Amino acid sequence: MKRAYYSNNIQDFLIEPDSSILGELTANHSNRTLEELQINAWRKQITILKDQLRDFGGQIYFEFAIPRMGKRVDNIVIISSVAFIIEFKVGDGGYEKHAIEQVIDYTIDLKNFHEGSHKIRLIPILVATNATSVTEQNSQIVDHETAAKSNQNDLAETLKQYLNDDGESINIEYWENSIYKPTPTIVEAAQALYKGHNVKEITRSDSGTINLSKTAECINSAIDKSKSNGTKSICFVTGVPGAGKTLAGLNIAVERMKTDEDEHAVFLSGNGPLVDVLREALTRDEVLTAKENGEKLSKKQAAIKANAFIQNIHHFRDDNLLSDKAPIEKVVVFDEAQRAWTNHQVSSFMKRKKGVEDFNKSEPEFLIDVMNRHSDWCTIVCLIGGGQEINTGEAGLEEWVSSLKNHFPDWEIHYSNSVLESDNYLKSEDSRQWLVGNGISEIELHLAVSVRSFRSEQLSNFIHELLNVKIDNSQRIYSQIKKSYPIVLSRNLEKSKEWLRLKAKGTERIGLIGSSGARRLRPLGIDVKNEISAPSWFLNNSQDIRSSYFLEEVATEFDIQGLEIDWACVAWGGNFYMNNTDWKYQNFKGTKWQNINKEIDKEYLKNTYRVLLTRARQGMVIFVPESSDLDHTRPKEFYDRTYEYLKEIGIKEIE
Template sequence: MSTKSYYAARVEEFLLLSTEEIVGQLAIRVGSEHSGNEGNQIRAWRTQIGLLKEALTDPQCSDWGILLELPLLRLGRRIDTVILIGDCIACIEFKIGSASFGSGDIDQAVDYALCLRDFHAASHNRTIIPILCADKAALQRDRTQIEIIEGVSQCLLVNGLQLARAIELIAEEAEPNQIDWRAYDAATYSPTPDIVTAARGLYSGHTVKEIGRSDAAAESLERTAARLKAIADDARIHGKKVICFVTGEPGSGKTLLGLDMVFSGSTGRDANEPAALLSGNRPLVFVLQAAIAEDARKRLGVKAPEAKRQSQQALQTLLGYLKDHAAPDSDPPENIIVFDEAQRAWDADTGLKLLGRAKSEPELFLEIMGRLPWACLVCLVGPGQEINRGEGGLMLWGEALAKSQEWTAHISEIALRERKGLIGLLDIANGADVAINLEPELHLQTNLRAHRNHLHGSWVAALLEGDIESAASIAAEMESPPALVTRDLAEMKEWLSLRRRGEQRVGLLASSGATRLIADGIPASPRSDDLGAVVHWFLKPNGDFRSSNSLETPLSEFVCQGLEIDYAGLCWGNDLIWENRNWLPRKMRAPNWQVLKKEDAKQYRVNTYRVLLTRARAGTVIYVPNGDPGDPTRKPSDFEGVFETLQSAGCSVI
């Protein structure tokens, strides 16, 4: 019988089969994946299988399931061994020949367990225990109990002789409701890679299908990717100029699609066709550039300067692109351009300030790309994420298209008819000669980022609209609260620290307008032009004080938009308070708070918290300060209103 794992069976059958027979089955399955280290791998398997046979001799083990080389990501990651012990899952990483437990190896073992918990269908709501076995290590302290946090225990560290004791300890914790090994092996694995991991994978030649999930959400994403490429292919073949608007809530996979469009398949750089992803979000561009360059250097042996050059060709800043091609005779080399966060396009007044031309960003793009014999411009659009003055939303794109006769717009009907600042294109198009093709595939409805709470985006929208009753109703449908709240900063950091496991990242976030958080010991965020600090925050490993994991410095909306972490600690400032049954946006005009009156300024402040509340992939905890009765800029009543409202909306106190 064929299995997903390279070997899977009941433990009783595993014990009856010889080590050489099992090694043979593993070698056949691996086949051409070996690249010069066949001997080392086979020797490691022999030792590993021998240790497992010695550790599973107790009769109680007979009905358990055992899986060897269980594939996780489609990028080649495999778990050495999974043992199904009653209703518990032991996830074992072997380091054969090792006499020590490296921090990286511990993180790897824990990360495998977390991936099973979050993305493997048969592992949901199970207890998972990661084990790192360094067979030559010195004897470790014998643990007397297993500590579980959100379904996954701490990593058990054992040498070859102690493996049996670790398995025995798990058996003592397990209930007798035995997991069926066949069903477990056949279960779907639906990973949701973070944007940095996705960029690395796509740049190395994989497709959105290969690095993504295997469920309905993935099928929708793949349909959108295929439709975009078909539109681009048609434009190339027939010499057309097309603009595609891909819409969806924060975390629905828009940037992932843009990266896929540029890096893989029948279009973009993988087809030897000039293409680039552009963003006005410089921190996003620099973080992804740094991640891709580091990956190319390590994986392909590309020298650092060349790796950096390659990443900069594929990922560029919008302003740099516009400056490079401002002259009428400066035709761009890329026929395919992906414009990330196109709702943030700036207006003609901003164009005059930045480039000396009183044209909006959409007008300039259509003008520049209009010089080419064919062009495909893909605009990625997220609702409610305009956070800066001069950001005109898609109304500006409608105005630019109304002035051009050579472009065809592809957009979903949902986005076309949206009225809350998302589009405005229909109003412009009525009475203007604009060619519009309706494309239902271009609207993404599933939240991929908040993979453990797919209703999270709807909850955030209801909360920030002030519809607390609806927010509470949405929260009631969730398996877990949309967020946790606390009045204790140390408690929040402790909660985050406990989830700083494996390769998961935690970090602090705070509004750029929450200037009085400094009184609670929370420093200001790095500025959006302090790109080195932002890159370090997202990419440096645990133990480096510059890393997000150190929980020392928060990021503001300006430097975290478009990026993500696993667990976020949002420090809620009193620049957005609850008053008279609605949110009251404010700005600090030292020495006092000033209520924002202009509608766009009020919306920018609300959108700030929309960005911050949608950065986490696995969970958010919100710290609401207590305030100080002696400080008029930190009134306790302001914070109390926020704290009570968040609870009413469905948040739980830690």
């Protein structure tokens, strides 16, 4: 894939006619109705760069793709041992914060995800054409904390400040042909897929993508087979935390939407915050894209389309309670299907909230039953997270298999062998045996590589061993990941917040997260009962006090499951603490703590901390509070042993 609209060595660029360069840029631009504004901006860039690059040799690129972000950087100029990432702001205005953050984001993206950029010097430069000169530049831009600033007349001087003869010249051919291995957030991925990007363009081109592409092929094959044979099928997609199950589901829904609109493919999730965040992100992005293309689209119009594509599973359930007709959708993707409710939970809910007295089905049974109303074909795709049930009444994969076995034996079932090998998925031997005898095993339906934390695929393994109190294994894995994935400890909340702020560059998102049961974090200003607006917390910028950046509002496991941020402060509560050699599980009721004795409730609480400890893409600080002599609900034993355990594993305290 051609990454830049135009590239050339600098000396040839200087003598090439402007009209020829402009023609190539225009021909490669995907939007055929190019605005005059964009063409004029290119004209201005060409003029400035020809003037300022006269004394340099190297390579120049215009509109270089940054696929993870779905954006293009104005220019990359490679001279000797340095790659300059240049963003132009043509016209009035100075060196604005959002523009500086933008060019830093591009630079970090290349550093992290473009193989040829991992080990070379990258310098972000903001060229505000009419701004005043910046005489004092930071000649040592470390970790891209800031960008160099230049106006249209000072660019040559700015470049010279960062050039020296010490470094080895960049191999242009190697750099150009290096693979790009992005790992987008689920929000970025949803936006890119919705816009029409292929999953291969926005995800890593190593094992992670191969897995996702093969998973898509396998599911598409099952859907096409059902369609041509007039049969009903169900596919169970499993995977480690952060392996891209939601991304795989969104990809299938988008692909089927493109294949045949009459299939009315839909992505359903019971995760309210995820639905709200994705819908809002797609709506905002579509309005912005329309504006950039010179088109008018109201937020309301954009929202109608986004809301039809991503729906809350409970609304889908309730709509189909009112009718016994087959739904319009032929392909439904159920995200986090392990969280569908048991018979007892859904019957109790129906009686209390909906006034339905005789509802006697589990949620999996009812949802399959709804799709079974189709007289010809349909396909259900279930995305299943192992060990991810975090709430009372969540049924897990067991209930889906039981419903098929007892009520829908004619459905064709596709599953991965991984569900047989781990008790995270199926606890009952009967269910395993029945599945083996009645299903089709597909290796491609298990996503084994974590792509959330691009810095460490081993993170989910580390957290698994930590929570299972396997100290030797935890120490071994931690020693392997600590350089690429920073994890630190603190007993001081302000120091923890400061660590996050210093770590994040550009618009990398930071946030404070904690367990919904950690009620006694409230004296420290962390109130887990205070509900957040998930779209504001996850999507709004660093100037908005409701955003995660302000580190004021805490997101719980229910807010953040299925989503992620770059850097997290995980606030550890007294509801889950180390007691000698194992965990102690507690609930806070009224004015005191109560022991949790049921094994299933203990499992939910452990899974809560599993979710919290696997949300950060780049690193985290674990904040374990100090105890209080005045507060009987915060004694030393709730915190000190946990802190010592984490230190024993090897996690270091913040200085």
